[in-house]
Amino acid sequence: METQELLDRYVHAIGEQLPRRIREDVKAELRSLLAEMLDDRARQDQRAPDLELAAAVLRDFGEPDEVAARYRPPGRLIGPELYPTFVLVARIGLAALIGLGGLLLALALWRSEAPLAELGRTLWEVAVQIAGLALMNLGLLVLIFAGLERWGARHTSASASAAWNPLDLPAVEDPDRVERGNLIATLCFNVGLIVLLNFFPGAVAIFFIHDGVWGRFPLLAPEFQTDLLPWFTAAWALEAALNLAVLWQRRWTPVARWAEFGLSILSIIILARALMGGPILAPEILTAFAKLILAIILVIAVLEAAGQIYRLIGRWFAPPPAPLSAPPR
């Protein structure tokens, strides 16, 4: 690990605990200050600003949790020591509720014979129930943590700080880094599906031997091939094109991320249409099973799209790194 990478990991660990409106500005200032400290310490000690010295500077500066706590506005109900734990518990609770909501939604969709218009109402009802439970859960957590804050059951970080080692800081994940293996695998899968279902639909079949002769029972319902397959093909082709473009650019750009979100919405619409539409597989019992799988995939797609739009909006409102945006004097 290089010295700069260690400093980046440290600044990132602090920034993750700061409110979004001040995060980039504080991170930029910390980068500048830490580099200044490191250079000065190296001059004083007459040695190179190596990894060991950088770790010593960071130890002096303080554990990321403590430093972040000093930058946060003073909490009224939950203080800086308990706040990170509160956020962690609140997130776990919210994730559990969303998972539960997703499961309920999948079951409701699977058992529903209602038309497409009903899907919106079901989604809305589940969302309202989950939002109500989430608010109640949050209120309860605030009360518990405010009680802990008030009556002093806070963790003592002295021993933890003494044992803290900057070299153990986790690497900074780059959200725009291209995972080539993942993209190539998805690309191959999409192209394979397009070729198989469009050019060799008969191959999707149950094969059997009867009286020593091979026979097959086609699985794809004709309605699926005429009504839905063109839509699925379009979505898979667009996703393959997007993956190719990202591989070509070697990085996820904002435009590519918005395109990814658009494709997620398209997939949700197609999946909902398939779920509420006619048969997918020839035997009816298999169609019911296929629709259960589609309902689960639909829920996952909705959660993914929600995560994508949350991150996109977050980036949209996040201020750019301060030193790069400041006009030179």
Next chain:
Amino acid sequence: MAQKSDSSPVPENLDLELRRGVVVLAVLSQLQTEQYGYSLKKALADQGLEIDEGTLYPLLRRLESQGLLQSDWRMAEARPRRYYVISPEGRRVYQALSANWRTLTRVIDRLVQPAEVSDGDPGTA
């Protein structure tokens, strides 16, 4: 906050309490001219007031958010630096705080002097 000698008999929390309010006055006094965080820390240390970075830098931001300081980034130097300087509002507050400080030190001097004399240890504050 401010670093103290290990040999001091004063419990650390009392020492911190004593210095907490003084740090704001000290920072405002040194920001009559522009300084970036690290140069300010060194300027204070050179004059005998050691303040650790974890206290000083968040304090600068807090004073700026209260309108007592102004800051801007400079890109032309070896690395980007954020410079702070006292604002017109900060100057007014600084003058008022300085006056309060002088009054307070006079009062406290009068209060602590007899005790120090009786302990046979005059002259240290």
